[in-house]
Amino acid sequence: MPGMEEPFLIWVPSIAPSGLAFYTGEQFPAWKGNIFVGGMRGMVLQRIVLNAKGMPILRENLLTEIKQRIRDVRQGPDGLLYVLTDETKGALLRLEPVGGEGSSGK
Numbered sequence: 001m002p003g004m005e006e007p008f009l010i011w012v013p014s015i016a017p018s019g020l021a022f023y024t025g026e027q028f029p030a031w032k033g034n035i036f037v038g039g040m041r042g043m044v045l046q047r048i049v050l051n052a053k054g055m056p057i058l059r060e061n062l063l064t065e066i067k068q069r070i071r072d073v074r075q076g077p078d079g080l081l082y083v084l085t086d087e088t089k090g091a092l093l094r095l096e097p098v099g100g101e102g103s104s105g106k
Contacts, residue, residue, distance in 0.1 A: 016041035016042065017038065018037075018071055019070065019072030019073045021036045021074050025079025035050065035056075043068060044070065045061075045073060046059055063083065071086035083095065
């Protein structure tokens with residue numbers, strides 16, 4: 001319709017997005033300015049890299065090995081990422097960097 005804009009981010013097939021965090025912390029320098037989206041259907045935490053204009057240029061699927069639906073993702077005051085799963089034996093996960101300075105967070 002006139003005056004409407006197309007969405008800049010879609011999922012086909014849908015991951016049933018649930019929870020979203022824009023990372024601004026210092027713990028994962030390579031992830032600063034990235035968006036993290038939980039997937040209820042896709043059982044994934046998706047990291048979305050944005051370009052200088054704020055448009056998505058890369059998607060990376062994280063936590064697929066846990067095979068649990070992701071209910072929410074938040075950045076804590078400590079700069080770490082916290083992920084809540086939505087299962088009978090769900091979990092609250094704290095993502096911490098591994099490796100040295102400038103870690104990609106993997």
